[in-house]
Amino acid sequence: MNTNQELTKIERSAAVKKTVRNVILYTLLTLWGLIVLFPFYWMILSSVKSYSAYNSEYIPKFYTLSPTLQNYIDAFTTVNLGRYFLNTFIYTIVTTGLMVIVIVLSAYAFARLQFKGRDFVFTLFLALMMIPNELVIITNFVTITNWGMRNTFQGLILPSVASVFYIYLLRENFAQVPDELYYAAKVDGTRDIKYLFKVMIPICRPTIITIIILKVIECWNSYVWPRLITDDSNYYLVSNGIQEIRENGFGRENIPAMMAAVVVISVPLIIIFLLFHKKIMEGVSRGGTKG
């Protein structure tokens, strides 16, 4: 009887301990979650406050009772946000499209075709992964300037196409496709290019999609190269656009309109993230483990 009571006591104190621990854990994790989410909340909140309301709040309010969409209208009419958006869209689509063609072809060559010098070139490619962008961007800037491609889409896109890392990632995936499939196709007289499109690409589609999503995010957020190569606002991408808006846009003090622009720029990526968050996180962590 006595031991039984002791046992319940121990069990109860263990349960209490566990609950306390869980409460602390969830509190701390929620705290970090709030730090992560708060800037997003604040930008949406500020973007629906009217200009006069925002500026009359010496102590910022955490809510608004009279939300307005006027700032969003301003964001598209006063500054060229629509144009920046379209530019970024074109840039992202074309760059990603070209990149996919380039990396699929070379990953296939590295994974499947046999030829002299292949392994040497592959090693060379791997070595290129260590080259920081900052080192090559200087000459690229001069090259593009000399070619007269400043303020053109070619100038924006061309140096952003090749990506050694994605070639590597896709090659690893291609190499996992069993050789027997290839030999069988060869016996049937299937040409390489047909084998690539009918067998390899469908099998490796998940990896290709992951690469596409990662590249789209990268393109959408790219800032440095577009900043160097464009000074005509007709060719600005969203990152440069937001910087331009910040420095000369609505007049420095129209923060609600600025926040509306920020929301508009952030929304496409957040939608992509909500749709594909599993794929994105998996892709990033795979890249991380192998990088």
Next chain:
Amino acid sequence: MENRSFKGWLYLLPAIAFLGLFMIYPLVDVFVYSFEEGYNSASQRYFGIGLYNYSYVLHDPYFMQAVKNTFILVIITVPVSTILALLISVGLSQIKPLKELYQTVFFLPYVTNTLAVGLVFMILFKKTAYSDGLVNLLINWFGGKSVDFIDGPYWAKMFVLCFYTVWIVMPFKILILTSALASVNQDYYNAARVDGTSKGRIFRKITLPMISPMIFYLVITGFIGAFKAYSDAVALFGTDLNSAGMNTIVGYVYDMLYGNSGGYPSYASAAAIILFAIVLTITVINLSVSRRNVTYK
């Protein structure tokens, strides 16, 4: 055989063309530029071959300021973000309900536009004539005095830059550490639990050694990434980083290349190569330290 070789190279041709033109050639060229003394885009002339560009850059107060800022940023953000990410990942690995939701939320900053969200941070920290800003409001609540974090004292600006940098790099680190923690073989934990090992000891003797390769991987990539900081600073302080006193080494390179003080690819090249040398040295040190302390399976 001849025919197959040809086909292989044909498939590689686009990649080789792009990489050759925009990576290999520039890589050689950047060294050439860095030795062409005093070259500028306007005159297209240089007055000799030698180390003048390096000495110019190293004597430029803006460059030294950029080096100082970058080192402070690195020394603060790399340990803070790695330790914080470790704590959060360990916390995440202890919970069951809502785990996925937390993971997804924590990853959100990874997909955001650095420039755009940086503006939000600027507004949260900025002190204007109309308002002290939200962060200052919090400081006031706790009895502190308002500080202008964006145009104010150096350490206030450095604090915001570090804070934003940590906020940006956390998703990647949490993701990597969470998957590293999940891949630790449960048998070790069970064995330790049978032996009655305390939680702290399990963490120090099993968890940490098992995930140490990943921690070091994050430290190394963290150092490299932090040394290349630039867009976060632009987002917070605007494009004229020199006058804000918040320039970074990469920012110095781009300013030399383009913009108000631009047009000097040779100075930019020298600065970029110095940066690369610093990063390489730190990485080699990191690797040799990790060889001594990391347990590889």
